[in-house]
Amino acid sequence: MDGRRNAFGGRLVVSLGVLTGALAGAATFLVADSAVATRAAEPSSVIVEATHVPPLLTVDGERSDLSYDAYCIDSEAEAPEDSCDLVGSVFIRSGSTGPFSKLPLRSDGTAGRLVASVPEEITTPRKGFTYYAEIAAATGQAAVTLPSGGAWAPHQSLPLGAAIAIDLGRHAFGSSSRADERVAEVGWGDGSNDVGLEEGRNLTPIGASAFDVDPSGVVVVLDQAHRRVLRWRNGSQNPTRVPLAIAGTIADMALASDGSLYVLEFASRSGRTPLVRRFDSHGRELESTETAERTASQIRQGPLGPVILQQPSGQWMPAASAGSPIPPEVQRRRGRSGRPIRGGEEIVVLRLNNEIRVALVGPAGVRRSWRIASETALAEVQLAEPLGHDVVLVARVYTDDADEFVALVLGAEGLIRRISLDSADWAESAPLGRFRLVRGSLYQLGSTPAGAYVDRFDLEVR
Amino acid sequence: MARSHTFLACFVTAFFLTGAGTGAAYHTQFVATNCNTAAPTPTPYITRSGSATVALRARYEGYQWAGGCWNNNDRDDSPNDPTSDPATGGEGGDCSGFTFKVWRESLTESDASFQQWGMLRNVHGPYTASRFKSGHGAPNITASKSALLKMDALASESHIGMIYAPNADGTDQIIEAKGEAYGTNIWTRTYRGSSSYGGVRRTGWSS
Structure with a gap:
């Protein structure tokens, strides 16, 4: 009898425990859910x-x-x-x-x-x-x-002043230059030596989001899908891997002279602005800051630290100074129309229909400028960098069916060199993250259905 | 003592199982809880500026494949839906559903009239990105990319985004429902020059 009573009591305890626990769990969720619904119905302001x-x-x-x-x-x-x-x-x-x-x-x-x-x-x-x-x-x-x-x-x-006029005429598609060297190559996949590809419904494949090259020729590719960078030292076939605590979405990156790297994450949620994170060479996060404006399109290393091109102002704003992050309210007070370069100058770029205007600007105004006209439509300017006394500019030319990049070396007398480059953009990357110029070599981040790579083109300029 | 431990163990287990189970179903709740099937309001005209305003109301909201319902609280109310499951009922449009509502189109492909859909009206419309790209539907035409204006679109076989504003460097600010990890927002893109993308225009703008 006592045994039956004990068994009955045990079942009762179990039943009560399950019942009250289930009720409490459901009630907790419903309260939370109604809070979500309440927040969802909040009116927005003007x-x-x-x-x-x-x-x-x-x-x-x-x-x-x-x-x-x-x-x-x-x-x-x-x-x-x-x-x-x-x-x-x-x-x-x-x-x-x-x-x-x-x-x-x-x-x-x-x-x-x-x-x-x-x-x-x-x-x-x-x-x-x-x-x-x-x-x-x-x-x-x-x-x-x-x-x-x-x-x-x-x-x-x-x-612009007395701009140097350059006429590109009609672009001949299909005659792109061969690279002097493929300095990095990696297949899509999830292995230790692969690069990841974000894929999804309605999503163009996104992979190898950005890259940079340090002055010694070390190539670093941002493998954002795997939340890491892949680093190729000169001549190495396989990269070393450095994990990063990033969101895993499209981002741009820039290497700093002290070996640290900055990652600019474009995706921002819940009304926040894009995020800039700084990591040391081992991948430890050092600090972060948000951008001043709602949209950012690229990060580059300037003479005094990283600068970010932000929209809607279209201005370059500093993100850090001496390794310390600059808060958004200070960034916006330091916005500039041109990107700072060495010697206290800035480089200013404007694409206007089928013309690109480029100027080197010093304290006294425009020091040198170019007007580049094209019969073929011009899309974005991917890169504009000084090279000695010259300027290297990479822009995309396009029709409704084709596109390529043109790399131009602009000198005091006009166009010094021009090469065509395959657009090589099977996978999406940071919008302006496809080119870097290091000591007379132009590097291009490309992709095919097989994987991503970085090619080097020697511009053979004095 | 043993029974109190048994009760506690059962309570805790049931609490978490029930909460987790209900919570796991949360991602299917946004549409069911918030959205409606109200008829659209016909409007005599539309402007590019007005459609930009429609699009801006969706900024910072979520992304839902095959979806088309969002509120205006600047937050994805169903984040991290599994992208492999199109039936999660989360907040947001997908790229083509977002374009359909912003362009204020009709569910009938032969009808080029202007239809104002409420934000919380769950509607995707009949077009995929690929069909927009090829100019399907009476309101839609293909257009030369170099001639595109504000609130025209750039479409590939898998994605479509609308031009919100040009930038000085030749890139465009695109307003788009990008993907589950991105939601709906304005980003700088280089779609215009890419040969994967074609130009698409909704016809009939007043200005």
Whole structure:
């Protein structure tokens, strides 16, 4: 009898335990789920967003109209065409010092477009003009400053001066140059000597997201899918592997002179901006910072540390100084239209339809500039780097069916060398992460259905 | 003493099993909990600027293969859905569903009219990226890539994204539903020059 009572009691305890545990578990989830649903239903506030392509480099007689595409996103508005009205002003001055004058922005009749014409008295023959815009919802609920540094770091427009003209004519596809050496090669896969490929529904294969080459010729490829870098020392067939604590999504990278490396992760979630992480040569994370603006497109090592090209300003902003991260609010105050290079100069690039304008800019203004025209459509400028007294520029030429890169060596007398390069972009990588220039050698990150590789092209320039 | 231990063990096991089981099913809950099947509102005209606003409301939201429902809280409410399972019912559009709603198209391919879909209307539309690329459907045409304007699209066989703004260096800011690990956002891309991508335009913009 006692045994039966004990057995019954045991079953009762088990049943009660299971029942109350299950109820508590379900209740806990439902409470959490309703919290998620409550958060999901939170109304968003009014947001103002604007984009603008600055006239970074102008030629004589060219009219400078400033045009902004601006949006007011009001979650309460039923129809998007009925979103709130926008008003704005441009603050502009001759050169880069002195007080700004206020110009009202007006609609040009195109929905969402605000424009202002630059008065002739503002433009100067040598130093051009600097400006920023403030655009706000007419209700005053939200506003945006572009570039985000405002008066601290305005956009700069410079006269090209006596630019060296180069005409590329019509591009002959199918005559790309052979590399002088394949310095790294690796197959897709998940093995220790493979490189990973992000794949998914609707996802173009993404792999070997970026690379860099140090001055001694060591090649480092970012294998973002495996959260590591692969490092090839000179002449080595197989890479060494260095794990990194990264998100595993598309990223760009830059090697620092102290052996550390910076990874710029473009994917940002929940309203955050892209993340820059610094790792030592063993893969230990040293520090990180967010970018100042919502979008970033490349990271490069400058004379004083890494700089990042950010949007919507289109400005280069420093991410670190002497190894210490620079917070977003300081980054935006140091934004520049050009990328800093050695000697205190900057290199400024503007692609305008089928023309690319390039300028080396010093404290006194444009020191040397080029205008490169092409009959074949020009897409992005992948690289613009000084090489001695010259500049190496890599841009993509394209039609609706074909594309290749052209690498140009631009000198004081004009075009010194031109080679065509296969686009070699079977897999997606960082948008501007495909080329690096090291001591007269141009390196290209390429991919095929079999894997990724890095080729070296010797530019054979003095 | 032994019975209290037995009770505790059963409680803890059941608690976690039930919670985990319900939690594992969470990823199928966003659409079921939040989304609707409301009819679209016909509109007499659309502007590129208005469609950019539609797209911006989806920024920072999630990605769901074959999906088309999102809210506007700047967060992926169903992160890390397994990409191999298209039936997870998570938040967000996929690339072609996102484009369909932003371009305010009809479910009927022969109909080029303008249809305003609510954010929480779960609709994908009849087009894949590949079909957009080839200009399928009465509202859609292929277009030369060098002539593309804001809110035109660049499509490959597997992906489509819309041009939000050009950059000074010749790249484009693309607004797109990229993938489960990325969600929906604006990124700088080089799709325009890539021969994998073709130009696509929704016809009928007022401005």
